[in-house]
Amino acid sequence: MRLRTVAAALCGGLLGLVMASTGAMATQDESRRSAESTGDPASIITIGDSVMLGAKWVLKKDGIGVVDALKNRQASTAPSLLRKRGASLPANVVIHLGTNGTFTAENCSDIIDAAGPTRRVFFLTISVPRKWEATNNTVIRNCVASQPGRAFVIDWNAAAAQHPKWVYSDGTHLRPAGAKGYSRMIEQAVAAAS
Missing domain, CATH: 1.20.5 (Single alpha-helices involved in coiled-coils or other helix-helix interfaces)
Known part of the structure; x- marks a missing residue:
């Protein structure tokens, strides 16, 4: 018993x-x-190149969930990076690519498709003294305009022009103050879209 x-x-x-x-x-x-x-920072994944890599320390300090940045990364690599993460992708995907070469309309739509239908995708414009800067930024803006409510522009190009001391003399890579401004812009854009 x-x-x-x-x-x-x-x-x-x-x-x-x-x-x-x-x-x-x-x-x-x-x-x-x-x-x-x-728009909590932990709900954000960022994928980028050496510009983002220069802000990684601030992005992580500010609580961004995942910072996947690599020197010389091309835009064409982003869709496969997103697909590998699959269902584990957070609600907000931030992309900063195009500094190292062409960013095509196909790259942009492939990134949005790979992120999936329930995620918001934020594209930072680029600031790089290269012949492809204006073209890449136009592609980014046009692509985002074709995906209202799903894709958003974070105008890094305008911010870098407005704050020239945020970047080193190469006109591209971030000084510490630029890294802080960069992170703040990402957080504000995601919060505004939420």
Whole structure:
């Protein structure tokens, strides 16, 4: 008789534990969804090149969930990076590519498609003294205009022109003050779209 009572108590306790942990998991899921919809920095993934790499320390300090930046990265690599992450992609995808070469309309639409239909995609314009700067920025703006509510422009080109001390003498890479301004622009754009 005593053994049955102990077994029943254990089963009851186990059931309570499962119910409590399920409730906790539901609460965590609700918190995550709420954070994503409010533009919480943890709901952001950033993919970029050496410009973003120069701001990685600030982006991480500011709580950006994932910073995937690599020197000399091309725009054509972004869709596969997004697809690899699949369902684990957060609600907000920030792209800063085109500094190292052409950024085509196909690159842009492939990035948006790879992000998936439920995610917002933010494209930073580029600031680089190269022949492709104006063309890439036009492509980015036109692509975003064709995807209202889903794609957004963060005008880094205008910010860098307005704050020349934010970049080094190469006109491209970020000084510490530029890294802070860059991170702030990303956070503000995501919050405004949320």
